Amino acid sequence: MKRRVTLKDIARETGVHVSTVSRALDPVTRKAITAEVAEKIQAAAERLGYRPNRIAAGLRTNRTMTVGVMIPDITNVIFPPILRGIESVLEPLGYASIIVNTDGEKERESRLVNVLRDRGVDGIIHAAATRDDPMVARAAEDGMPIVTLNRRVEDGGIPFVINDEQSGICQMLRHLMELGHRSIAHIAGPQDLSTGQLRLAAFRDAMAETQLACNEGLIATATHFDESEGARCVEQLLASGLRFTAVLCANDRLALGAIERLHEEGLNCPADVSVSGFNDMPFLNLIRPRLTTIHIEQHGAGQAAARLLVQLLNGAESEQLPTETILPVRLVVRESTGPAPAP
Amino acid sequence: MKRRVTLKDIARETGVHVSTVSRALDPVTRKAITAEVAEKIQAAAERLGYRPNRIAAGLRTNRTMTVGVMIPDITNVIFPPILRGIESVLEPLGYASIIVNTDGEKERESRLVNVLRDRGVDGIIHAAATRDDPMVARAAEDGMPIVTLNRRVEDGGIPFVINDEQSGICQMLRHLMELGHRSIAHIAGPQDLSTGQLRLAAFRDAMAETQLACNEGLIATATHFDESEGARCVEQLLASGLRFTAVLCANDRLALGAIERLHEEGLNCPADVSVSGFNDMPFLNLIRPRLTTIHIEQHGAGQAAARLLVQLLNGAESEQLPTETILPVRLVVRESTGPAPAP
DNA sequence: AGCTGTCATGCAATCGATTGCGTGGAGCTT
DNA sequence: AAGCTCCACGCAATCGATTGCATGACAGCT
Structure with a gap:
């Protein structure tokens, strides 16, 4: 295990001072050094296999x-x-x-x-x-x-x-309405997470802009962004007895859980109920039915x-x-x- | 933006030398310091909000x-x-x-x-x-x-x-044979990746231990571990005209691609062809049919x-x-x- | 020829923590 | 009381690179 090469080694090798070596090796300060000397130093650095010590530089420069x-x-x-x-x-x-x-x-x-x-x-x-x-x-x-x-x-x-959560929710709501849905439920994400919060607010705003009244009974709030919460929430919506033909979910995983539970209850997606996600996470193309969602970058x-x-x-x-x-x-x-x- | 607190600050504050402060703050060397002094130093460090500078320590200790x-x-x-x-x-x-x-x-x-x-x-x-x-x-x-x-x-x-690739392939092969499969194909992973290599070798070994001859025509090699290669390989296997009732894949994604293509060709999994994966990647429980696979830790x-x-x-x-x-x-x-x- | 200006390079301090070695004083022995 | 040991602490070098300032040489100008 050999000792690492330092500026001092190059300085000794080339007969100049370490500060000169330092300057010659930094493209920014190199212009202050005679081209000939700089080249000699660079060659020596190359030959000895010099690798700058970022730790030492970091101590001095604080970066x-x-x-x-x-x-x-x-x-x-x-x-x-x-x-x-x-x-x-x-x-x-x-x-x-x-x-x-x-x-x-x-x-x-x-x-x-x-x-x-x-x-x-x-x-x-x-x-x-x-x-x-x-x-x-x-x-x-x-x-x-x-x-x-x-x-x-x-x-x-x-x-x-x-991401433009507002626009995403809006686009999705418009899409559902164009398909003829009028009773639209929302499975909201955890309200201590900003995405959950923003998307719920966006949903309320978007609904307000339509003629449709936003029925608070058709909003279920998940505690986590996962499948089991999607399932639980859709169950809660069904139990409410309120009619809905579409569920706009705050996240893909909630949507997947919802679809699965609906299926268990004998309701098919999209024939009986449409379900939408948000995020367009990877692997979605492998899961049936393929989920309609909002793609984010x-x-x-x-x-x-x-x-x-x-x-x-x-x-x-x-x-x-x-x-x-x-x-x-x-x-x-x-x-x-x-x-x-x-x- | 205030200057950060250093050992020197604590030394000045407590009236001792920085080396003493250094020792008092390191649990290993603390025993060399009088308990009373050490406590005073620790208190001062706490009070001033001292945070050790790992960069400086790293330069000296080379860690x-x-x-x-x-x-x-x-x-x-x-x-x-x-x-x-x-x-x-x-x-x-x-x-x-x-x-x-x-x-x-x-x-x-x-x-x-x-x-x-x-x-x-x-x-x-x-x-x-x-x-x-x-x-x-x-x-x-x-x-x-x-x-x-x-x-x-x-x-x-x-x-x-x-991971015990050998054992995994072996277990899977035994499982397929217990289900009555005798014509078993393999979709191998890229041979420049060790997992691809190891699993193919394990497959050959495991086949050799059975009475079944390992038909090289029933081995297709993928160039990547992804769905499209799984699809391509299964297509290649079908085109060969050789009969097979199960496909043991070197990886889940290859298996998913294979299942999809088989489906497109009118072959259902598992009714017509059994397909197995390897890795037990996340989200597999959401994809139908749920994939039989080898779980790795x-x-x-x-x-x-x-x-x-x-x-x-x-x-x-x-x-x-x-x-x-x-x-x-x-x-x-x-x-x-x-x-x-x-x- | 002498003076000024410029530019390449050297010098030395610095970043903050660690650590081998030295030292002074307290406590103990004879 | 003199000498000894031991130990807590201080001193100073060190890690390797960066950088403001000093210096010296040389060119150019009058």
């Missing part, structure tokens, strides 16, 4: 070229594409990311923010904020560049990237957040950056929605 | 408490659980991980190994090795602790963790690899560590396999 990425849970299929989006922007610029999972727990979230700070990350992309976290707020106050993803932040000038959202963060890292003031970036969404009509059955 | 994790692609659903397994072991010990995606490209793999080395990771968990990579070999030679996952490494004493594999790496990091010699760790697999019988149809 680690590392960013923290906070997500609720990597096993949730919507996050990997987001991470690839982030990576696609950050990696070419020489940044690496440390990914942490909060599991939606506030206490864990606070702790992990500090873990990231202790590690000296240059900035944070936060895709897991449930609500205002004091540690996150503190980090922001202390000057840590932060961008949030999938979450609107009211206070503070923290830039955020979200996961990869694009990651890229957008990363680009914003890079600007902050490069010294852009939050004021000159867009506080909100709203990504377009797209209706994807597949098989789980169809004409409303005759009454 | 970053960071490990690199190399995977082919995080959007492949089998990797997130592995990562959570790794995290569950590493995070409590104070390690963070930098995850990189190789996309199965050799050139990218080499480059990323160097990225990780430059960042001074203490060790690497490599779950993306396609074949021997010179940079990985070099890193190992230079003393970088490395553990590979899902890949057998012949040369060098690099410890590896793999993804989370457990991550944990096992992480535990091995920790031992290496703690100075265990490779010699005293198990070179191979083979994780048990489990047959999961669902709906895609059934009795062989009468001839």
Whole structure:
């Protein structure tokens, strides 16, 4: 196990001072060095197999070229594409990311923010904020560049990237109405998650714009974004005795659970009841009936957040950056929605 | 934006030397300090909100408490659980991980190994090795602790963790034979990936142990582990004109693609042809017919690899560590396999 | 020829924590 | 009371790269 090559080694080899070597190896400062000397130094660096020590540089410059990425849970299929989006922007610029999972727990979230700070990350992309976290707020106050993803932040000038939930719900509602549905139920997501909240609000708004009264009895709220909650909620809707011919769900997994339970109750989708999802998660094309849903740009959202963060890292003031970036969404009509059955 | 608190600040505050502060704050060296003084220092550290600078410590100790994790692609659903397994072991010990995606490209793999080395990771968990990579070999030679996952490494004493592919294929073959199948086809995975290779070899071995001759015509090889290749391969098998009543696939996605194409050709699964998968990936319970497959311990594999790496990091010699760790697999019988149809 | 300006390079401090070695004082022995 | 041991703590070097400032040489100008 041989010792690593340092600037000092190159300096000794080439007979110049380490500071000269340092300057010759940095493309920005190289212009201050005679071309001939710079080339000699570069050649020596190459020959000796020099690899800069980022730790040492980081200590001096206070930049680690590392960013923290906070997500609720990597096993949730919507996050990997987001991470690839982030990576696609950050990696070419020489940044690496440390990914942490909060599991939606506030206490864990606070702790992990500090873990990231202790590690000296240059900035944070936060895709897991449930609500205002004091540690996150503190980090922001202390000057840590932060961008949030999938979450609107009211206070503070923290830039955020979200999908156009409003438009998505709207497009889906219009689609269902064009199919003749008039009694439309909603399975809302957890209200402590911003997506759940935003989509429910969007549903109420969209319904208000139609002639239809929004029957609060036709809104069931899930405690988690998963299949079993979708099933439970649709059961609750059925038990209410209220008639509905379509269920607009806040998320694909809720929709899948709902369809399954409806099927168990002898109701077929889309013949008897239309069901729609939201997110267009991977593998949806393999599940029957193929789900009509709202496609969101996961990869694009990651890229957008990363680009914003890079600007902050490069010294852009939050004021000159867009506080909100709203990504377009797209209706994807597949098989789980169809004409409303005759009454 | 206030300056961060350093050891020097605490030293000034408490009237002792920074080295004393350093020792008082490290549980290991604390015993060398008078209890009273140590408490005073800890109190001051607490009061001032001291957070150790890992970068500075890393420069001096040459340990970053960071490990690199190399995977082919995080959007492949089998990797997130592995990562959570790794995290569950590493995070409590104070390690963070930098995850990189190789996309199965050799050139990218080499480059990323160097990225990780430059960042001074203490060790690497490599779950993306396609074949021997010179940079990985070099890193190992230079003393970088490395553990590979899902890949057998012949040369060098690099410890590896793999699933018991052999046993999985064997169990599945026995299951199919118990259902009366005698003409069994295999859709093999890409042969440049170790899992593809191992499972094909296991299939041949297992067939050899039965009375049945292994008909090479009933083996189709996919170029990727995805649905379209599963479809293409099953088509190829059908085109061969050879009779088969079951298809043992090297991977769930190949199986899903195969089932779909069979269906399009008017062959139902499992009534006409039984199809089996491998991996038991998430969401399989939502796809009809529910796939019979081999469950592998993804989370457990991550944990096992992480535990091995920790031992290496703690100075265990490779010699005293198990070179191979083979994780048990489990047959999961669902709906895609059934009795062989009468001839 | 002498003076000024410019530019390449060297010098040394610095980032913050760790750690081998030195030292002074307290307590104990004879 | 002199000498000894032991231990808590201080001192200072160190990790490797960066960077403001100093310096020296050389060219150009009058």
